[in-house]
Amino acid sequence: MKAFAIQAYGGPEGLVAVDLPAPRPAAGQVLVATEAIGVGGVDTVIRSGALAAYGFEEGFVPGSEVAGVVTAVGDGVDASWTGRRVWAFTGTGGGYVEQAVASVADVVPLPADLSSAAAVTLGGSGVVAHFGLRHARFAPGETVLVRGAAGSIGIMAVQLAARGGAAAVAVTTSSAERGERLRRLGATHVLDRSGGGGEDAPAGYDVVLDVVAGKDMPSFFDRLNPNGRMVAVGAVAGQPPADFGTKIMTAFQKSLSFAAFSSATVPGAERSVVRGEQFAAAARGEIETVVHEVLPLDAAVSAHRKMDAGEVFGRIVLAP
Numbered sequence: 001m002k003a004f005a006i007q008a009y010g011g012p013e014g015l016v017a018v019d020l021p022a023p024r025p026a027a028g029q030v031l032v033a034t035e036a037i038g039v040g041g042v043d044t045v046i047r048s049g050a051l052a053a054y055g056f057e058e059g060f061v062p063g064s065e066v067a068g069v070v071t072a073v074g075d076g077v078d079a080s081w082t083g084r085r086v087w088a089f090t091g092t093g094g095g096y097v098e099q100a101v102a103s104v105a106d107v108v109p110l111p112a113d114l115s116s117a118a119a120v121t122l123g124g125s126g127v128v129a130h131f132g133l134r135h136a137r138f139a140p141g142e143t144v145l146v147r148g149a150a151g152s153i154g155i156m157a158v159q160l161a162a163r164g165g166a167a168a169v170a171v172t173t174s175s176a177e178r179g180e181r182l183r184r185l186g187a188t189h190v191l192d193r194s195g196g197g198g199e200d201a202p203a204g205y206d207v208v209l210d211v212v213a214g215k216d217m218p219s220f221f222d223r224l225n226p227n228g229r230m231v232a233v234g235a236v237a238g239q240p241p242a243d244f245g246t247k248i249m250t251a252f253q254k255s256l257s258f259a260a261f262s263s264a265t266v267p268g269a270e271r272s273v274v275r276g277e278q279f280a281a282a283a284r285g286e287i288e289t290v291v292h293e294v295l296p297l298d299a300a301v302s303a304h305r306k307m308d309a310g311e312v313f314g315r316i317v318l319a320p
């Protein structure tokens, strides 16, 4: 079967088409004939070599989420999965393939009205946004700032905060055009990447959901209201300054909280329930899935170039 693997760390051209034997599902796994593969930000980070120290070796097949039809099941898996169209988490990698294996615990059936492309924009990111907001103890009537809102996690967080009754949903983004698109999804105030602009934006926020981190993180922590909570769900701009901890303690009298949040700490069964609910909501048109572009699997290198250039609003999807 056709797959794309990282044959050399660095630029997108290090990603090359390879011919791999079709996998067989092991015990507890299903085999999925992929119809859609989500291109995630972490795929490009792994390809760049930035995570080489974590044991990612050349020849690694990137891609974490796919959607398609189950064609075979491993030992211990109910045969009724065969023939069902599903979303599946393949792990840190293994997704850029025509046939993917996934643990049945990480597989969720798809409603007939939701396309496979839509499913891979939502399956991973929706859960991060949902449980990230829960980790921040977000409550109706609170003001929320979503930093790095133009990616698939931010787009979901904006929609969930707005639907959840936020008093204001401010976003950071790099262009007015993206700001308009985010307003249509529920944003009430649009700030630039450094937090400037945003006429009439709230002076402070109860919750900051941060996909970006990096050197500007402390200045967004400063925007928290007393008892405010900042939750970092990503680090697309790298780590915050080394003295960020000092910043938290300096604001002692405001009782502020900072937390990192990974959806990996949420029990798998809970993730699956929320995914199922979000897929159903998207099928009913209550959640918008933003597919930036669908490209053939053969265009994986081009997809990574677009990601590296920061051109993507929402998610690029590869279709085998």
Ligand SMILES: NC(=O)c1ccc[n+]([C@@H]2O[C@H](COP(=O)([O-])OP(=O)(O)OC[C@H]3O[C@@H](n4cnc5c(N)ncnc54)[C@H](OP(=O)(O)O)[C@@H]3O)[C@@H](O)[C@H]2O)c1
Pocket: 040, 041, 042, 124, 125, 128, 147, 148, 149, 150, 151, 152, 153, 154, 172, 173, 174, 175, 178, 193, 211, 212, 214, 232, 233, 234, 235, 236, 237, 261, 262, 263, 264, 310, 312, 313
């Ligand atoms: N917590 C979890 O469980 C979990 C799970 C999966 C992934 N992640 C993490 O989530 C992140 C990817 O999320 P995503 O796909 O939603 O994000 P993304 O699309 O990679 O980035 C989100 C937005 O951030 C803005 N941005 C990019 N670089 C920036 C910079 N240097 N400074 C300020 N803004 C910048 C861009 O929008 P503008 O150009 O409009 O500003 C971009 O669209 C990664 O860090 C990944 O490791 C976390």
